[in-house]
Amino acid sequence: MAFTLPDLPYAMDALAPHMSKETLEFHYGKHHKTYVDKLNGLAEGTPYAGMKLEEVITTSREKKDGKIFNNAAQIWNHTFFWNGLTPKGGTPSSSLETKLSGSFGSVDDFKKQFTDTAVNTFGSGWAWLVNDGGTLKLTSTSNAETPLGSGQTPLLTCDVWEHAYYIDYRNARPKFLEAFWNLVNWEQIEKNLG
Numbered sequence: 001m002a003f004t005l006p007d008l009p010y011a012m013d014a015l016a017p018h019m020s021k022e023t024l025e026f027h028y029g030k031h032h033k034t035y036v037d038k039l040n041g042l043a044e045g046t047p048y049a050g051m052k053l054e055e056v057i058t059t060s061r062e063k064k065d066g067k068i069f070n071n072a073a074q075i076w077n078h079t080f081f082w083n084g085l086t087p088k089g090g091t092p093s094s095s096l097e098t099k100l101s102g103s104f105g106s107v108d109d110f111k112k113q114f115t116d117t118a119v120n121t122f123g124s125g126w127a128w129l130v131n132d133g134g135t136l137k138l139t140s141t142s143n144a145e146t147p148l149g150s151g152q153t154p155l156l157t158c159d160v161w162e163h164a165y166y167i168d169y170r171n172a173r174p175k176f177l178e179a180f181w182n183l184v185n186w187e188q189i190e191k192n193l194g
C-alpha cells in the first residue's frame, strides 16, 4: 500500500490573504507531495512499505534510517499543520482558554510565547504546542523532527521552514507568524487534546 498525500480540509485559495493560493500550490502541491513521492520510492521493497506512517516514523527513528525518517516525518508534520489551520479563524473556547491561561498566563501570553518559539527556531523546523502528561508546553524541533512518538502529544504546529512563507512574506518569519494566528483552528487543538 503506497503512502498518499492527504486531501486538504479546505480549498487552495481558502487561507488567503494570510496564506496565498500560490503558497499552498507550492507548499502542499509540491513540497508536501514530494515527501510522499520520495517516501514511496525509498520504502518500495522494504518492510516500511507495509507500515502505517506513524510506525514508519518511530521505526526509522529507532533504526536511524535518516532518509526514510525525514520524508515520513515531514509528511506527518505537514498533514498535522494543514489540519491545524482553518479559513474561519476564531478564538479558543472558554475551556481551552482556561487551559492555555493555566499554562502560559493568558491566551495572548500563549500566542506571544508560541510566536517567540517559532521565530527563534534556528534554521528550518517546527514550533509546537504539546500535551506533556497533562501539562501544555511549547517546544521546537529541527528539520523533520517531530514530537510524535516522543511521549508528547502534538496539539498545534507552525511550519517555519522558509518554504512556508517565502512567497507571501519573503524572509520575514515574524510577519508569517502574525498571519498564522488568523488561521489557527482552535477546535482542532481541543480535538487533539482528546
Ligand code: FE2
Pocket (backbone or CB within 6 Å): 027, 031, 078, 159, 161, 163, 164
Ligand atoms: Fe513545509
